[in-house]
Amino acid sequence: MTNEPIAVPGPLSDRHVVLGVTGSIACYKAIDIASQLVQAGAIVDVAMTESATKFVPALTFRSLTAREPYVDMWHPHGEFGEAHVELARRADVMLIAPGTASTMARLAHGLADDFVSLTALATQAPLLLAPAMDAQMWSHAATQANRALLEERGVQFIGPAEGRLASGRVGAGRLVEPGAIVAELRARVGRERGDLRGRTVIVSAGGTREAIDPVRYVGNHSSGKMGHAIAEAARDRGAEVILVTTVPEIAPAAVTVVPVSSAGSMQAAIHERAGSADALVMAAAVADYRPASAADQKIKRADAGDMAIELMENEDIIASVTGDLVKVAFAAETQDLIANAEKKLAAKGARLIVANDVTAADAGFGTDTNRITILDDQGGREVVPLMSKYGCATRILDRVAALLG
Numbered sequence: 001m002t003n004e005p006i007a008v009p010g011p012l013s014d015r016h017v018v019l020g021v022t023g024s025i026a027c028y029k030a031i032d033i034a035s036q037l038v039q040a041g042a043i044v045d046v047a048m049t050e051s052a053t054k055f056v057p058a059l060t061f062r063s064l065t066a067r068e069p070y071v072d073m074w075h076p077h078g079e080f081g082e083a084h085v086e087l088a089r090r091a092d093v094m095l096i097a098p099g100t101a102s103t104m105a106r107l108a109h110g111l112a113d114d115f116v117s118l119t120a121l122a123t124q125a126p127l128l129l130a131p132a133m134d135a136q137m138w139s140h141a142a143t144q145a146n147r148a149l150l151e152e153r154g155v156q157f158i159g160p161a162e163g164r165l166a167s168g169r170v171g172a173g174r175l176v177e178p179g180a181i182v183a184e185l186r187a188r189v190g191r192e193r194g195d196l197r198g199r200t201v202i203v204s205a206g207g208t209r210e211a212i213d214p215v216r217y218v219g220n221h222s223s224g225k226m227g228h229a230i231a232e233a234a235r236d237r238g239a240e241v242i243l244v245t246t247v248p249e250i251a252p253a254a255v256t257v258v259p260v261s262s263a264g265s266m267q268a269a270i271h272e273r274a275g276s277a278d279a280l281v282m283a284a285a286v287a288d289y290r291p292a293s294a295a296d297q298k299i300k301r302a303d304a305g306d307m308a309i310e311l312m313e314n315e316d317i318i319a320s321v322t323g324d325l326v327k328v329a330f331a332a333e334t335q336d337l338i339a340n341a342e343k344k345l346a347a348k349g350a351r352l353i354v355a356n357d358v359t360a361a362d363a364g365f366g367t368d369t370n371r372i373t374i375l376d377d378q379g380g381r382e383v384v385p386l387m388s389k390y391g392c393a394t395r396i397l398d399r400v401a402a403l404l405g
């Protein structure tokens with residue numbers, strides 16, 4: 001068995017993204033955005049305004065995307081007669097980041113006097129815009145009117161974020177971080193074409209914490225990575241994702257995050273939302289038992305002798321969820337992987353169970369890769385070789401999408 005994880009296609013594989021870059025100090029973040037889009041598998045064409053080139057040279061984007069950026073409207077662009085029209089036609093999605101106040105004004109009023117506004121006017125692809133400007137410019141009535149007009153026409157705004165601005169002031173106007181912008185773009189592309197668009201998927205992630213006292217708990221080694229990868233992959237395929245997680249601080253962007261801690265709070269959060277869900281994927285490592293009572297104050301060390309903690313059973317969350325949704329369980333095992341997973345599949349009333357040997361160094365708890373076998377309620381068995389947790393998530397979601405039809 002090889003230890004090299006199998007490479008999986010990126011979430012934007014073969015998607016054509018036009019990245020519009022306009023003149024702002026936040027242009028340096030567009031470099032990271034271009035790089036992340038390329039790493040996600042997209043074909044990225046960059047269109048820049050002349051003022052954007054004062055902050056970052058076109059050469060930087062050419063190096064990252066391996067394609068010549070579009071800057072000069074009058075430059076004969078080789079194969080095209082009308083470069084902006086061809087670029088606009090090819091785009092699956094257009095993202096303007098950073099978007100300045102004057103770019104917003106141009107778009108709102110249909111002006112097309114630079115390569116970015118020209119392409120935006122010519123494209124029928126979804127348009128996303130991440131503004132960056134000083135707080136006073138953002139809150140100005142003219143900018144807000146332009147924003148409202150653009151939103152009414154279907155432009156999706158990402159941010160701006162609040163925080164420290166180039167002027168030294170603090171307020172709304174910061175460009176949203178590149179990772180979150182790319183996540184929004186991936187979600188949007190999924191909602192346009194993904195096979196889970198229109199579906200709601202609940203994913204649980206992380207290890208539950210069962211309180212012993214205010215400072216101690218019974219827990220396990222789950223990092224949340226597997227569940228978060230499923231949430232991310234479902235989002236990229238267009239699903240509305242509700243991520244019920246014990247590690248919200250590392251949750252992916254563009255999903256609804258419900259932070260929980262104990263098995264009880266996870267169960268309540270899932271029950272509250274299961275009625276409107278199409279699928280539930282339980283990747284969380286849920287404690288089967290909790291301390292019978294949690295002390296109000298920190299338990300002191302006794303002068304001598306041992307102590308015992310009485311444990312009581314937690315309800316099985318996934319088994320307790322009923323209704324017309326596809327349930328996917330996991331089975332984390334250290335022995336008799338398949339036999340134990342088969343028993344759990346039936347006991348939990350799931351359509352699928354993901355058998356996970358947690359003894360392997362490159363699989364299970366805390367790793368970036370996993371090695372799983374997917375069992376179904378018809379007796380089928382799919383062995384998924386070592387790959388990234390995102391890759392495993394896509395295999396699981398292929399099955400979920402097929403069951404949803």
Ligand code: PMT
Binds near residue numbers: 221223225316358367
């Ligand atoms: O988070 P990572 O570090 O990335 O690690 C990933 C993982 C190893 C945690 C994940 O791949 C995994 O195997 N998750 C399931 C862990 C687990 O609790 O397995 P289990 O065999 O004890 O439970 C079986 C199934 O019942 C699971 O889907 C579990 O979520 C569910 N369960 C368990 C107990 C309970 N009270 N309610 C439940 O719903």
